[in-house]
Amino acid sequence: MGEWQVTRIAGALGAEVRGLDLADVGAEAASQIEALLIEHHVLFFPDQHPSAETHIKFGEHFGTLESHPHLENPTPGLPDKLFELSATHGGVADEWHTDLTYLEHPALYSILNMKRVPSVGGDTMWSNLAMAYDELSPPIQALCEGLTALHDGAANNVPDEEMVHPVVRLHPVTGRRILYVNEHFTRRIVELSYKESALLLAHLTSWVSEPRFTVRYRWAEGTLAIWDNRVTQHFVLNDFDEERVIQRVTVMGDRVEGASEPRWPAFASGGGETDISRHDEVLREWEKKKA
Numbered sequence: 001m002g003e004w005q006v007t008r009i010a011g012a013l014g015a016e017v018r019g020l021d022l023a024d025v026g027a028e029a030a031s032q033i034e035a036l037l038i039e040h041h042v043l044f045f046p047d048q049h050p051s052a053e054t055h056i057k058f059g060e061h062f063g064t065l066e067s068h069p070h071l072e073n074p075t076p077g078l079p080d081k082l083f084e085l086s087a088t089h090g091g092v093a094d095e096w097h098t099d100l101t102y103l104e105h106p107a108l109y110s111i112l113n114m115k116r117v118p119s120v121g122g123d124t125m126w127s128n129l130a131m132a133y134d135e136l137s138p139p140i141q142a143l144c145e146g147l148t149a150l151h152d153g154a155a156n157n158v159p160d161e162e163m164v165h166p167v168v169r170l171h172p173v174t175g176r177r178i179l180y181v182n183e184h185f186t187r188r189i190v191e192l193s194y195k196e197s198a199l200l201l202a203h204l205t206s207w208v209s210e211p212r213f214t215v216r217y218r219w220a221e222g223t224l225a226i227w228d229n230r231v232t233q234h235f236v237l238n239d240f241d242e243e244r245v246i247q248r249v250t251v252m253g254d255r256v257e258g259a260s261e262p263r264w265p266a267f268a269s270g271g272g273e274t275d276i277s278r279h280d281e282v283l284r285e286w287e288k289k290k291a
Contacts, residue, residue, distance in 0.1 A: 004019045006036060009044075009215060010215035012128040012212060013127075013128040013215050014043075014044070015036065016044045018045075018047075021048070025058055030061035037228055038174060041227060041231050042126045042217075042225060043227075045226075047220075047223070048222055049222035052078065052079055052247070055224070055247060055249060059111045062109055062111075062226075063108055063109070064252050064253055066081065066252050083247070083248050084248075086244070086245045087245075088242060088243050094238040095155075096182055096183050096209055096233045097233055098129075098180070098182050098229050099250065100185075101151045101163070101165060101185045102152050102162060103161065105253055106252075107229045107251065108228075108230070109226055109227065109229060109250075110251070111248065111251070112246050112248045113223075114220070114223045114224075114246055115247055116244060117219045117221050118242035123218050123236075124234055124236050125216045126232045127214045127232060127235075129180065129231050129233060130171065130178050131213050132179045132210070132213050133168060133177045133178055135213075141168075141177075144204070145258075145259045145260045146263030147166075147167040147189050147192070149164065149167050149187075149188065150186070150190055150286060151163050151165060152187050155184050162282075165180055165256045168258065169230070170257050170259050172255070172257065179204060179207075181201060182205060182208075183205040188283065191263075191265065191266060194280065208233055209235070267280065267283065
């Protein structure tokens with residue numbers, strides 16, 4: 001890694017990398033960066049100020065890019081693979097989430113360039129989902145490994161985009177078990193009743209935000225970050241009153257593998273329709289899609 005300086009910035013995850021110009025990154029350096037990413041889960045490269053072309057070229061070292069599959073790019077003239085989001089007075093995704101988990105093959109890596117940062121606020125937090133799984137009690141670990149969850153794209157205005165993923169997935173490189181539910185896209189534990197699902201999801205989605213699992217990063221303009229969506233969630237703080245502009249490319253192609261097969265069938269409520277059992281309709285519709 002030559003003269004690179006890699007500095008951990010939190011106990012759970014996250015490192016800053018200095019001493020390289022991302023415009024000069026080739027295949028060998030990209031492989032080294034990916035190894036660092038597997039180790040630290042999210043990397044920050046300060047003082048880069050990459051052009052759109054450099055940003056895209058850097059992302060293409062890691063796979064096939066999309067800007068955003070379901071949100072229209074609000075900025076005309078940008079390359080198709082680059083998505084820009086401008087916000088003032090908050091207005092960003094202030095729920096913990098992993099990108100695009102409602103797709104069969106969700107986002108693999110996200111690569112963000114901070115174009116404009118408010119003088120106060122607008123930090124981003126990430127959570128280490130492998131650590132969050134490891135610190136669950138063994139009975140809850142065992143329960144979660146036998147469950148699956150329904151994710152949908154309602155938060156991205158595509159409610160009919162749905163996918164069922166395991167509650168506990170395996171990282172394909174490290175083999176670690178990862179807690180794979182989030183408050184932004186996960187709607188229902190498939191094998192539980194609606195009330196049971198709501199209780200368990202409330203616990204798990206709160207659990208991943210425990211401070212000891214997280215890193216909080218204060219942005220500077222020109223910083224580029226890359227994170228591994230297979231093992232992280234992130235959260236943007238809506239505590240700013242000035243313009244915040246980011247540009248992002250997304251490396252697609254994740255393949256979600258569960259730690260085990262589901263141990264129970266999808267829950268089916270008995271009796272007549274009630275306010276609660278109507279929530280089971282989404283599961284019946286999902287089963288129809290699979291048939």
